[in-house]
Amino acid sequence: MKSAIANSRLLNIAPSGIRAIHERKRATSVDLGIGEPSLRPDIAPFEAAVAWVREHGCPYTTYAGLPELRELVAAVYGGKFFQTSANVCATNGSQEAIYLAIKTLAEPGRDEVLVTNPGYPVYHKVCELEGITWRAVELDAADGFTPRAAPILAALTPKTRVIVLATPANPTGAVMPASEVRELARGLAARPGPPIYLVVDEVYRELSFTSEPHASFADLYPHTLLVESLSKSCALTGLRIGFLIGPADVVQAAARIHSLMLMSASQFGQRVALGIFRDPIRLRAQVPWYVEQRLATLEAVAANRLHVVEPAGAFYVLVRLPERLAADSTAAAYELLDKSDVVTVPGSVFASNTEGYLRVTWAASREAVIEGLRRIAEFIRD
């Protein structure tokens, strides 16, 4: 007899390791697990959106989203190549933008998607769901897992159609240096034959703490698809508003898939976004808190003599487990939760080369981060 769920690809995809440990969390737990800001969002854009709905109702938007919003988003993120509303589709969070980019650009059974190890597991799970082959390029632990051009360019094959990259990255907090951004753009542009598309997940774009100015692929490589979101910069994970930005032909094709899948992103959510992008300084309003939080985190790391991958961006720190625990970060994370009541995410969730680490989110409250790191140190020493 056929099983209830016919989609055989779905059955082979590993469940979310992040949500799995989260479900074991107790009311008392110090939660440094899920990647979610503990700050409150600015309420003013919500109030403005409700005022708009009171006056105009809550009608459909066009499939790709409100033209004014898309123009403003293009102005903030679009760089040299993607300057108009035709280059932007508003999505149900960045996750939908990633899904659309892969589904639009890669042909099952023919093309290959390249991801990095470690990386956000959804990139390769989306490929698996869609029946698209993927491969991973290993980033170097000794180099802080920094994404660099050379290993990515070396990993390309004639089948590579799409590269998915995040900077700042999850789970490492690594930021791709500007020189590497330029080198990768140059290297990809120099390749003969059909273009390789570069999907750049920038959900942590505002949360970069290097002294370098941001180097954008949207200024350097025309076959870029940027993935943006309000989730992290504005503490709006639950609003589910993100953006896919790139060449108009690709974005318009993605918007068609988007329209068949779910019509459009929420009018209300897009109105909240409009309030933010009309005054784009709001995108950075919470950055000073993260700067301080990062310093406090690194101080606590030092005080507790923990070994970590120092993050240049995002809001995670990878804590290295001692040899006795390093072979099984999943067991370590669950034992830490059971014994010390701290939620973290095992490095094995992300890739084999982050086995031996725990991902600690420092977007939690200051007290939680400090107390959590103290307990982690204690647990590791025991």
Place this chain on the structure above:
Amino acid sequence: MKSAIANSRLLNIAPSGIRAIHERKRATSVDLGIGEPSLRPDIAPFEAAVAWVREHGCPYTTYAGLPELRELVAAVYGGKFFQTSANVCATNGSQEAIYLAIKTLAEPGRDEVLVTNPGYPVYHKVCELEGITWRAVELDAADGFTPRAAPILAALTPKTRVIVLATPANPTGAVMPASEVRELARGLAARPGPPIYLVVDEVYRELSFTSEPHASFADLYPHTLLVESLSKSCALTGLRIGFLIGPADVVQAAARIHSLMLMSASQFGQRVALGIFRDPIRLRAQVPWYVEQRLATLEAVAANRLHVVEPAGAFYVLVRLPERLAADSTAAAYELLDKSDVVTVPGSVFASNTEGYLRVTWAASREAVIEGLRRIAEFIRD
């Protein structure tokens, strides 16, 4: 050279005929085209949702949605078989629920999906996007395109895995009689072998104007997937909140696809929905307006001596074109727009057996419907 858009299936899907004519609309046009309520939504649930965000922020919900909301939705729609939160996934509108149901239940290259002609074109376009074979069962124009059990049961083959059905239906307004609901449930249950899943699009459920009480497949056939939405009943098309309701194993698998595609539906949108489902009389608050509007529409139809398929539900009426125009409803609709400035949707958009009709939406304002029908009659007579 490869084209920018690799997904070859996408390239073969016809564009939306509904949106196409909508894009030709002028500022002066009488718009009886797109299926969108002209009423304003109740603002109270929005204000309550903002108050919640002010206090709690806007965090992620679980993938399938807020447990309290899903419980309340199960209580309203779940019938005998689907009584718990595990039977419900909150989606980005009903369109996502349809997409998830088809993608979860049908295996490309193996299974077949059965739809009705006429029907909402997205059903078969989703199949095309996913590489799933579909076939249509023709509903009888002389019978007002009423969905009946016998022709559906007669159309099943060993490959049929999913049936997609709408009641009340778009574009016809037809409602499946209770006796036919029971007969189809019985007929499907009596089939040997693996179950055939029945996806029932009920976005117009609250807008049924027959004297019969609602007969729910959720009471009669355990392999049902209900698709519900706040869009039509509550004038919330832009909120993008719908629900997939059915057997827990199917809904949980669909929620996994949903999580990989877009994480979850909006926290804010779900909070608005919670305000409605905590006081579910709100789901029917606008029904009296539709009852009156339908009568006014049918009066105008009679006064203008138009020939229509009289709607038992939803908010459309199919106007029959005279012989001289009936062979090309697309040409007629565009000519009507050019000459008389009325937006309608050509019947050919929906199926070959609605060629010869125009779909007229009477969810527009009273004045627009009366003036639009007057102009249609004038156009037809000319």
